[in-house]
Structure formats: structure tokens, C-alpha cells
Amino acid sequence: MSRVPGRHFLQIPGPTNTPLRILSAIALPTIDHRGPEFRILALDVLERIRHVFRTEGPVVIYPASGTGAWEAALVNTLSPGDRVLMAETGHFATLWSRMAERLGLDVELIPGNWRSGADAEAIGARLAEDRGHTIRAVAVVHNETSTGVASDIAAIRRAIDRSGHPALLLVDTISSLASIDYRHDEWGVDVTVGGSQKGLMLPPGLSFNAVSEKARAAARSARLPRAFWDWEDILAANRTGYFPYTPSTNLLQGLRVALDLIAEEGLDAMFERHLRAAAAVRRCVAQWGFEIQALDPGEASPSLTAVRMPSGHSADQLRSGILDRSSVSLGNGLGRLADRVFRIGHLGDFNDPALLGTLAAIEMGLSANSVPHRSGGVEQAMLALAERKHPSVLAAE
Numbered sequence: 001m002s003r004v005p006g007r008h009f010l011q012i013p014g015p016t017n018t019p020l021r022i023l024s025a026i027a028l029p030t031i032d033h034r035g036p037e038f039r040i041l042a043l044d045v046l047e048r049i050r051h052v053f054r055t056e057g058p059v060v061i062y063p064a065s066g067t068g069a070w071e072a073a074l075v076n077t078l079s080p081g082d083r084v085l086m087a088e089t090g091h092f093a094t095l096w097s098r099m100a101e102r103l104g105l106d107v108e109l110i111p112g113n114w115r116s117g118a119d120a121e122a123i124g125a126r127l128a129e130d131r132g133h134t135i136r137a138v139a140v141v142h143n144e145t146s147t148g149v150a151s152d153i154a155a156i157r158r159a160i161d162r163s164g165h166p167a168l169l170l171v172d173t174i175s176s177l178a179s180i181d182y183r184h185d186e187w188g189v190d191v192t193v194g195g196s197q198k199g200l201m202l203p204p205g206l207s208f209n210a211v212s213e214k215a216r217a218a219a220r221s222a223r224l225p226r227a228f229w230d231w232e233d234i235l236a237a238n239r240t241g242y243f244p245y246t247p248s249t250n251l252l253q254g255l256r257v258a259l260d261l262i263a264e265e266g267l268d269a270m271f272e273r274h275l276r277a278a279a280a281v282r283r284c285v286a287q288w289g290f291e292i293q294a295l296d297p298g299e300a301s302p303s304l305t306a307v308r309m310p311s312g313h314s315a316d317q318l319r320s321g322i323l324d325r326s327s328v329s330l331g332n333g334l335g336r337l338a339d340r341v342f343r344i345g346h347l348g349d350f351n352d353p354a355l356l357g358t359l360a361a362i363e364m365g366l367s368a369n370s371v372p373h374r375s376g377g378v379e380q381a382m383l384a385l386a387e388r389k390h391p392s393v394l395a396a397e
């Protein structure tokens with residue numbers, strides 16, 4: 001392969017760009033995971049990661065991709081044959097439901113059109129019908145990364161409460177943590193699943209379960225087989241600053257710095273930065289004359305936008321041309337959206353020029369690939385950014 005000059009733009013909705021300060025911390029020498037220096041590191045990150053989930057409870061950290069933390073949420077809380085209510089918001093919700101089936105759970109999937117969020121009313125109505133309380137858990141994806149649609153977790157919580165049903169609430173925040181407002185404690189979530197490689201700005205390799213008291217109580221009687229994923233073994237070791245096995249020491253060194261960066265920017269400023277970028281991307285896409293996958297603008301994701309290709313045009317050909325010419329990586333369509341949409345990641349570590357550069361590369365790619373569109377999308381994005389106060393200005397006020 002010949003040399004590609006200039007900076008590569010990793011604008012897929014995860015993994016995201018890792019800031020140099022984090023990469024430098026990961027590049028430090030590996031330390032003894034049973035030694036005193038590690039203990040200080042572990043106690044520090046275990047304490048501070050809770051703020052990102054907005055919880056006072058424990059957060060379990062796994063050396064695994066997000067998929068591992070999905071499994072952990074299920075096997076710690078449920079027993080073979082337990083009924084789980086899930087919402088088919090897109091590819092990731094479907095994958096999680098298939099995993100639940102493979103683990104021997106009885107999954108009831110509320111069908112969806114892959115263009116809308118989880119329907120809180122439908123979840124509440126199904127729970128209200130379930131007078132025998134056979135449904136043990138409701139599991140939903142907060143931000144469906146395949147469609148760019150975010151679900152209203154607070155509304156789902158209220159619907160569960162109105163039904164008076166005791167089901168646990170399990171939420172996947174892998175592509176929303178630290179980029180979209182999320183409140184584990186306030187929203188009464190029992191297990192929040194997170195991953196390192198999206199809003200947290202780390203490389204892939206760490207994942208998380210934030211765990212409520214009710215979830216820990218459920219774990220005491222849950223009978224799905226579990227060993228590596230067992231919360232209690234890990235939490236017991238964590239109390240003294242260690243893990244029951246070799247943790248990802250270098251990624252934890254990176255996590256410490258990621259938590260510093262999050263504290264320096266402020267979670268609320270991060271959420272606003274993502275909202276502002278998303279508004280600019282949507283304005284740009286509207287100018288091009290394309291639809292986004294989210295049907296309701298109120299549900300459109302702050303962290304990524306899935307753009308529908310005009311019929312007869314291949315999203316994958318467009319993406320590969322943009323990668324070759326501009327060194328910009330865009331997300332592909334997943335599952336039934338393969339080749340039908342491309343996804344613009346606007347999450348993690350980015351600023352206005354990175355966003356505008358990405359949109360300009362796409363607009364050039366549309367012309368180069370002869371995809372019919374109206375030009376001037378980037379200009380609309382610039383106007384949208386100018387209209388909304390920069391989050392750093394808000395933070396200073």
C-alpha cells in the first residue's frame with residue numbers, strides 16, 4: 001500500500017479517535033497488577049468512573065468488548081428460562097436478544113421498524129398485562145448505533161413504574177456513555193452496560209456494568225452459569241484495589257486519563273457538544289436532500305447520524321471512495337441496512353473542524369460518485385454551528 005498523507009479521520013460511531021494524552025498513558029510501561037502502584041490506579045478509576053454513569057453504586061470493569069458486558073448483565077441477574085422483554089430498535093438490540101436466547105432465556109421482542117426508539121408505552125402495556133410477573137427483566141439499547149436513534153430511558157422507567165411491575169431494567173449505553181445525557185441512579189436502571197471505545201475515547205477492550213442494589217440482590221438467586229463474569233468475585237477484589245485475574249493494566253492507565261479529560265471538559269459540556277454537532281450534521285444532510293434513518297427528529301441520536309442513500313446508489317461504494325480519496329472512515333450499514341445507509345460518527349474526541357472536514361469529504365464523495373444531491377451541505381453545517389453557542393462558551397458563563 002502506498003503512503004496516505006495527512007491525518008486519518010476515524011468518523012465511525014466507535015471505535016472513536018483516542019486523544020494523544022490517553023494514548024501516551026496507555027504507552028507507559030506495564031505495571032505489576034498486584035503491586036502498590038496498581039492499587040492506587042484501580043481505586044482511583046473505580047471511584048471516578050461512577051460519575052460517568054451518574055451512580056453512587058459500584059461499576060464492574062471487564063477486560064472485554066461491550067459484548068462481554070452484555071453477557072455479564074444477563075448471566076448475573078437471570079436464570080434459565082426467565083422471560084426478558086426487549087425492543088427491536090435495530091441491529092444491536094437484535095444481537096443482544098439473540099445472545100439472550102443462546103443463553104437459554106425466553107426473549108419476547110417487541111418488533112420495531114429500525115427507525116424509531118423503544119416504545120415506552122408498549123413496554124408499559126406489556127408489563128401491565130403480565131400480572132403473574134413472569135417477565136424478569138426489560139433490556140433496551142439507549143442509543144441504537146445501527147440506526148442513529150436514541151430511546152427515552154426516563155420514559156421507559158416511568159412506564160415500568162406505572163405498571164407496578166418489579167422487572168429489572170437493563171440498559172446498553174455502549175454508544176451513549178459520556179456523549180448523551182444518562183443517569184443510572186435517577187432513572188432507576190439496574191444494570192447499565194458500557195464500553196470503552198466510543199464516548200469514553202479509549203481504544204476497544206474495556207467494558208462496564210454499573211449495578212444497582214436490586215440487581216445485586218437478583219444476582220444472589222440468579223442461576224445462569226457464570227464464572228468469569230461474576231460481579232461478586234470482582235467487587236470483592238476491587239474493594240482492596242485489585243482484580244481476581246490480570247486486568248487490562250494499560251487500558252486502565254488510559255481510563256484514568258480519559259476520566260481526567262471528562263472532568264476537565266465537564267459531562268454537561270460534552271453532551272451539549274454532541275447535540276450541537278448532531279444538529280449541524282442533520283442540517284447538512286437535509287441540504288443534500290437525503291433522509292436520515294431516524295423518523296422522529298426528537299429521537300435522532302446526538303452521537304451519530306445514519307444517512308439513507310438515494311435508491312439505486314451503494315452506500316459502501318460511496319464510503320470506499322471517500323476512504324481512498326480523503327482518508328475518512330465512515331460507518332457501514334449493519335444487518336438489513338447493509339449498503340443502504342452510511343453512518344457519520346460524531347462522538348468522542350472531535351471539534352468543529354473535524355466535523356466539517358468529515359462532511360466536506362462526504363460532499364466531495366457524493367459528487368465524485370455521481371450521487372444526485374444538492375451542494376452547500378457543509379455551508380449549512382457551518383451556519384448551524386454558528387447559531388448555537390459553543391459548549392466552551394456555555395461552560396465559561
Ligand SMILES: *Cc1c(COP(=O)(O)O)cnc(C)c1O
Binds near residue numbers: 195204
Ligand atoms: C458498539 C456497540 C455494541 C458492541 O460492542 P462491542 O464492543 O463491539 O462488543 C453493542 N451495543 C451498542 C449500542 C454498540 O454501539
